[in-house]
Amino acid sequence: MSVNVIGRIYSRLVLPRRFSVSGESTMPSNSVRVAAAQMTSINDLASNFATCSRLVKEAASAGAKLLCFPEAFSYVGAKDGDSVSIAEPLHGPLMQKYCSLARESSIWLSLGGFQERGSDDEHLCNTHVVVDDAGEIRSSYRKIHLFDVDVPGGRVYKESKFTEAGKDVVAVDSPIGRLGLTVCYDLRFPEIYQLLRFQHGAQVLLVPSAFTKVTGEAHWEILLRARAIENQCYVIAAAQAGEHNDKRESYRDTLIIDPWGTVIGRLPDRLSTGIVVADIDLSLVDSVREKMPIAKQRKPIEFWKAASL
Numbered sequence: 001m002s003v004n005v006i007g008r009i010y011s012r013l014v015l016p017r018r019f020s021v022s023g024e025s026t027m028p029s030n031s032v033r034v035a036a037a038q039m040t041s042i043n044d045l046a047s048n049f050a051t052c053s054r055l056v057k058e059a060a061s062a063g064a065k066l067l068c069f070p071e072a073f074s075y076v077g078a079k080d081g082d083s084v085s086i087a088e089p090l091h092g093p094l095m096q097k098y099c100s101l102a103r104e105s106s107i108w109l110s111l112g113g114f115q116e117r118g119s120d121d122e123h124l125c126n127t128h129v130v131v132d133d134a135g136e137i138r139s140s141y142r143k144i145h146l147f148d149v150d151v152p153g154g155r156v157y158k159e160s161k162f163t164e165a166g167k168d169v170v171a172v173d174s175p176i177g178r179l180g181l182t183v184c185y186d187l188r189f190p191e192i193y194q195l196l197r198f199q200h201g202a203q204v205l206l207v208p209s210a211f212t213k214v215t216g217e218a219h220w221e222i223l224l225r226a227r228a229i230e231n232q233c234y235v236i237a238a239a240q241a242g243e244h245n246d247k248r249e250s251y252r253d254t255l256i257i258d259p260w261g262t263v264i265g266r267l268p269d270r271l272s273t274g275i276v277v278a279d280i281d282l283s284l285v286d287s288v289r290e291k292m293p294i295a296k297q298r299k300p301i302e303f304w305k306a307a308s309l
């Protein structure tokens with residue numbers, strides 16, 4: 001039996017069920033709809049904005065309260081350093097345009113991996129911005145783990161050459177629950193997710209990404225489902241997809257995963273650009289946590305320090 005099937009059976013047996021009066025399957029009353037976008041951003045701000053604008057309207061018509069975009073939604077440079085030249089302050093005109101999209105469609109946006117101007121002309125911050133449905137910036141998180149990696153069979157990446165690393169772990173309340181903000185390569189560092197869940201009370205972990213094709217094929221879904229399972233959180237992972245230019249290709253597979261680790265939303269394989277929607281039910285978070293109380297059972301860091309003496 002597949003893990004998915006076991007997950008579904010578990011959900012049926014153990015987790016609260018809701019029925020509509022008519023007996024039809026409708027959205028449970030305390031669920032909130034979310035959407036995650038997939039796209040192939042290029043080195044053209046206006047063209048990426050047009051795509052985002054279309055996807056915001058689609059998500060709003062589908063009844064989503066939050067739409068999550070992938071890392072580098074507004075721009076992917078054709079060569080190293082291009083992104084620095086288009087970087088803007090958080091409250092600059094480009095982010096204001098995205099805030100207007102949120103306001104016009106009355107929808108929250110997770111804008112993962114915005115090129116925020118850094119402390120000098122050679123650097124930017126890779127910033128995940130959350131905007132509310134009135135178009136106000138509610139929160140921002142600067143990517144902590146930078147992608148300095150020699151991808152086996154791929155290129156050498158050195159994100160730190162033009163990016164300043166963030167220092168703060170950030171969570172923010174939203175209509176779909178308390179969001180834990182991360183970006184892409186952070187996914188490989190479970191500590192930040194544990195802090196988000198166990199110290200900052202996150203219920204939904206956001207992982208906007210532009211994974212490489214090689215590493216995505218090997219690790220993407222497994223890492224995302226592990227983060228959902230071990231932290232008993234929903235995970236929303238919006239992905240860049242396909243060829244951005246002749247040197248750069250991203251893995252695809254935008255995913256929404258529930259706190260039991262079941263994939264509840266996935267863009268059809270053939271689509272590069274589009275949205276996937278799913279319904280988030282925070283009572284599922286509560287019930288998974290109640291029945292498997294790892295928050296109480298986990299050992300504090302002092303235990304591990306003593307254990308390794």
Ligand SMILES: O=C(O)CNC(=O)[C@H](CS)NC(=O)CCC(=O)C(=O)O
Nearest residue numbers: 072076147159184185210211212215
């Ligand atoms: O630079 C941009 O335009 C957007 N940013 C990215 O693409 C970033 C930094 S180069 N990519 C990753 O973090 C990939 C992680 C990854 O693929 C893995 O962990 O396997």
